[in-house]
Amino acid sequence: MLVYEAKIKGTEAQYRILDEMLRTGLFVRNKALRYWMDNPGVNGMDLNKYCKVLADNPEFPWVKKLNSMARQAMAERAWLAIVRFFDNCKQKVAGKKGYPKFKKLLTRASVEYKTCGWKLSSDRRYITFTDKFGAGTFRLWGTRDLHFYQIDLLKRVRIVRRSDGYYVQFCINHERKETHELTGRMLGLDVGLNHFYTDSEGNQIENPRFLRQGEKSLKRAARQLSRKNIGSKNRKKAKNRLGRKHLKVERQRKDFVVKLARCVIQSSDLVAIEDLQVKNMVKNHHLAKSISDASWSMFRQWLEYFGQVFAVPVVAVPPNYTSQDCSNCGTVVKKTLSNRTHQCHHCGHIQDRDWNAAINILNIALSILSKMLENTVGQTEINASRENDLCLVGSTQLSKPTRGKRKPKEQSLESRAIFGTPN
Numbered sequence: 001m002l003v004y005e006a007k008i009k010g011t012e013a014q015y016r017i018l019d020e021m022l023r024t025g026l027f028v029r030n031k032a033l034r035y036w037m038d039n040p041g042v043n044g045m046d047l048n049k050y051c052k053v054l055a056d057n058p059e060f061p062w063v064k065k066l067n068s069m070a071r072q073a074m075a076e077r078a079w080l081a082i083v084r085f086f087d088n089c090k091q092k093v094a095g096k097k098g099y100p101k102f103k104k105l106l107t108r109a110s111v112e113y114k115t116c117g118w119k120l121s122s123d124r125r126y127i128t129f130t131d132k133f134g135a136g137t138f139r140l141w142g143t144r145d146l147h148f149y150q151i152d153l154l155k156r157v158r159i160v161r162r163s164d165g166y167y168v169q170f171c172i173n174h175e176r177k178e179t180h181e182l183t184g185r186m187l188g189l190d191v192g193l194n195h196f197y198t199d200s201e202g203n204q205i206e207n208p209r210f211l212r213q214g215e216k217s218l219k220r221a222a223r224q225l226s227r228k229n230i231g232s233k234n235r236k237k238a239k240n241r242l243g244r245k246h247l248k249v250e251r252q253r254k255d256f257v258v259k260l261a262r263c264v265i266q267s268s269d270l271v272a273i274e275d276l277q278v279k280n281m282v283k284n285h286h287l288a289k290s291i292s293d294a295s296w297s298m299f300r301q302w303l304e305y306f307g308q309v310f311a312v313p314v315v316a317v318p319p320n321y322t323s324q325d326c327s328n329c330g331t332v333v334k335k336t337l338s339n340r341t342h343q344c345h346h347c348g349h350i351q352d353r354d355w356n357a358a359i360n361i362l363n364i365a366l367s368i369l370s371k372m373l374e375n376t377v378g379q380t381e382i383n384a385s386r387e388n389d390l391c392l393v394g395s396t397q398l399s400k401p402t403r404g405k406r407k408p409k410e411q412s413l414e415s416r417a418i419f420g421t422p423n
């Protein structure tokens with residue numbers, strides 16, 4: 001699934017209609033949730049049917065105005081929240097299970113259309129919403145890429161409201177695949193506060209400057225907002241300013257992270273990272289920390305995405321002991337967070353703390369992979385017709401490890417012959 005986004009331009013009156021549509025979408029979602037709470041045991045299909053009931057209810061005349069598939073899409077969102085909650089309960093996730101909540105209408109809101117209720121002009125520069133809200137035609141900004149795809153590949157169209165305007169997202173049913181030239185490099189990455197990451201070859205990427213700058217301007221905008229009277233026009237303006245600042249930092253972060261992730265994937269044949277659960281990390285109110293936390297989880301998502309696109313395996317390893325173990329001999333060397341250098345008391349190995357951790361991460365990933373391959377190689381030999389469903393290994397990598405596995409056997413036979421050791 002590819003997502004393209006374009007800003008839409010219309011009149012103030014049209015924007016007010018979009019606001020109505022967004023409010024209605026949220027209303028349907030919250031109503032569907034209420035229905036589930038009041039009637040235990042209903043499923044996703046029931047919620048879909050309930051949309052029709054809502055639309056026919058004369059008390060809520062606005063629901064009928066929203067396209068029927070858009071109504072159902074909002075009920076599906078409610079159902080997704082319910083399913084996520086049930087999954088968390090089944091898997092016994094520690095802490096809060098995320099019982100679905102009613103949502104407030106915020107600046108950031110979206111409503112989703114499927115294959116009807118909207119129409120693109122033949123030159124793909126205008127979009128018209130054709131349901132009973134009658135929002136009319138909007139000019140699209142930034143849809144050059146849309147020309148490459150057939151209209152019937154556009155499976156979903158989302159209207160998104162942000163602090164700086166209204167956007168349309170097109171979800172395109174297209175799987176992106178690109179060729180990867182083997183580089184002979186394998187990288188382990190250790191993320192940290194002092195640097196954005198340190199890799200297993202000792203290279204460090206600094207935290208981008210916008211993190212600091214963004215932190216300052218966000219703080220100032222938040223302070224200004226807190227000084228304005230509740231309900232006043234100035235408060236509304238200050239809120240919008242803060243929202244725009246957030247958007248700016250978010251976009252800078254995304255730009256940085258996407259380029260970096262693409263670069264990392266293209267320059268290596270395997271990438272190992274720590275399986276950090278943001279949920280498990282200590283919640284910290286320090287702003288710079290929270291911004292970099294967000295950057296890391298986004299970085300990981302994009303690494304995994306580009307890993308699929310370029311068929312480069314991205315392995316997440318459990319984060320235990322990666323910074324404590326010695327990458328040279330494996331001895332556990334206890335150190336506190338402030339201790340920046342790894343100094344092994346067993347083998348005398350001295351290395352930067354993060355560099356040592358990055359090598360450990362790579363080593364753990366390789367041992368996990370080889371264990372998985374042992375299992376799958378065994379299985380494929382028994383059942384050759386079955387498709388190999390190990391998603392960690394890309395197509396370019398498949399043939400190599402099997403060859404690699406046989407070699408050691410031959411070598412060991414030879415070495416036995418040479419050295420004449422029995423057994």
Ligand SMILES: [Zn+2]
Pocket residue numbers: 326327328329330331344345346347348349
């Ligand atoms: Zn050591």
